[in-house]
Amino acid sequence: MKILILGGNGYLGWPTSLFFSKQGHEVSIVDNFVKKKMELEFGFKPLIPTKTLHKRVDCWNKNQNNPINFYVGDLLNHRFIKDLLADIRPEVIVHYAEQPSAPYSMSNRERAIFTQQNNVMGNLNLLFAIKKNCPDAHLVKLGTLGEYGTPNIDIEEGWLNVEHNGRKDRMLYPKKPGSFYHLSKVHDSANIEFACRIWDLKCTDLNQGVVYGNFTPEIDLDFENLCTSFHYDEVFGTIINRFCTQSVANYPLTVYGTGNQKRGYINIIDTINCINLASTNPPKKGEFRVFNQFTDFKSLNEMAEVIIKSSKNLGIKAKAKKIQNPRKEMEEHYYNPKNTSLISLGLKPIKFNENTIEKDIKLITKYKKNIDQEYFMPTVKWEI
Ligand SMILES: NC(=O)c1ccc[n+]([C@@H]2O[C@H](COP(=O)([O-])OP(=O)(O)OC[C@H]3O[C@@H](n4cnc5c(N)ncnc54)[C@H](O)[C@@H]3O)[C@@H](O)[C@H]2O)c1
Known part of the structure; x- marks a missing residue:
């Protein structure tokens, strides 16, 4: 492909x-x-130094026989x-190119506007470009599980069968997200659904949980030259990556x-497995x-545990501390999101447990001297 x-x-x-290149696809x-x-x-700064994209692509292309091409450009530039x-x-177009942080979007007005402009307008430019130049392409778009919020009913996969006053319809699942970032993804989903409906485009919208981990089989081929960006700070660090780093830092x-x-939650290897499953099993035109x-889904306390x-198995004494919640969110709630579609396409989930996370904690230990403890405490608050 x-x-x-x-x-x-x-x-x-x-x-x-790297994954798609290794599989023999033509990757840009x-x-x-x-x-x-x-x-x-x-x-x-990310915890582990990464090479520039130029160096990483050079390294990959020298050692593999299926080169990756890259282009520097902005989705906000429609002509590009x-x-x-x-x-x-x-x-296939896999669309990750958005501002990905809820705290970033909540830190001030300018960043809330940047988030929605970058994400929503970038995605709209993409939809128009697909319609004009490759209407048969399959758009695989990254959204988030956070789009749904924490409703008091089961969370279905994007759609909900509704019966109202004796009549029935299949509607987009009503979403109640918890930040301007998550809202940008909801707006994207509505725009994409509309584009599929009126222009016959085809899209898979992936409402993804929080990702953790560092390793993939392709990165493992040459970790130092190919590793990816790993954040542990309050703004860009996802929770498991941050908890693991805090543990290593005592x-x-x-x-x-x-x-x-x-x-x-989802391991980074499974993110890629899911993108692969979605890409190789495309939806119908107009779908x-x-x-x-x-x-996995768990409470923050369960994750910390x-x-x-x-950490204890590795000789690290870690403990959790409850701090004032900088976010405005429900702390006691019903939660039952469904995830059967990818499993029925063949996903064999990597379960989050003491063993699966050990390799990451060991890696973080190797870079312990880079940890800056000032990155940990939240400074961005939802209520300005
Ligand atoms: N990491 C997670 O836990 C997670 C969870 C759910 C969803 N997602 C979504 O997955 C996607 C990728 O997440 P990530 O963690 O790899 O984020 P990331 O910030 O590491 O990667 C996004 C990349 O897109 C680029 N980008 C942003 N706007 C752009 C634009 N207008 N034009 C061109 N490039 C642009 C950025 O420079 C960055 O390199 C995001 O859309 C994010 O919202 C991530």
Whole structure:
């Protein structure tokens, strides 16, 4: 397949690109490096030094016989993405290229607006470019499980059969997200569903849980030269990655509020497995298909407990500490999200447990001297 990975310099985009190249597909990457600018705004650095995209692609292309191409460009530049699609004519477009942090979007008005402009307008430019230059391409779009919020009913996969006043319809599942970032994904989903309906495009919208981990089989081929961006700070660090780093730093795991909030999680290897399953099993023309992409759901307290046990097995004494919740969210709630679609396509989930997380904790220990404890405590608050 000809695959275009948008956001291919990111935490998930880079290892996804390596995977598809290794499988023999024709891979092209797009990124505008805006994430680097966002990191600099807060003064945060990823834990593990990564080579520039140029060096990583060079290293891969020298050692593998299926080269990756890359393009520096911005989805906000419609001409760039339209012309690129005309040149490449991809069959699959994996769209990761968005501002991915809820705290970033909640830190002030400018960043809330940047998040929605970058994500919603970038996605709209992409939809118009697909319609014009490759209407048969399958758009595989990354959304988040957080789009649903924590409703008091079961969470279905994107759609809900509704009966109202004796009449029935299949509607987009009503979403109640918890940040301007998550809202940008809801707006994207509505725009994509509309584009599928009126222009006959085809899309898989992946409502993904929080990702953790560092290793993929392709990165493992040459970790030092190919590793991906790993954040542990309050703004860009996802919770398991942050908890593991806190444990290695002998810093209490910062559990927000009561810690009874439940969330969905997925290992980085399974993220790629899911993208592969979605890409190789495309929807029909005109179909807007939604999969919930997570493999475990647990409360923050349960996650912390697993990491504390795993650390203990490695001789690290870790503990959790409840701190004031900087977010405005329900701390006691019903939570039952469905995730049967990807499993029925063949996903064999990697379960989050003491053993699966050990390798990551060991790796973080190797880079312990890089940990800056000032990155841990939340400074971004939902109520300004
Ligand atoms: N990491 C997670 O836990 C997680 C969970 C659920 C959903 N997601 C979604 O998956 C996607 C990838 O997440 P990630 O963690 O790899 O994020 P990331 O920030 O590491 O990667 C995103 C990449 O996209 C690029 N980008 C952003 N806007 C762009 C634009 N307008 N034009 C071109 N490039 C642009 C950035 O420079 C960055 O390299 C995001 O859409 C995110 O919302 C991530």
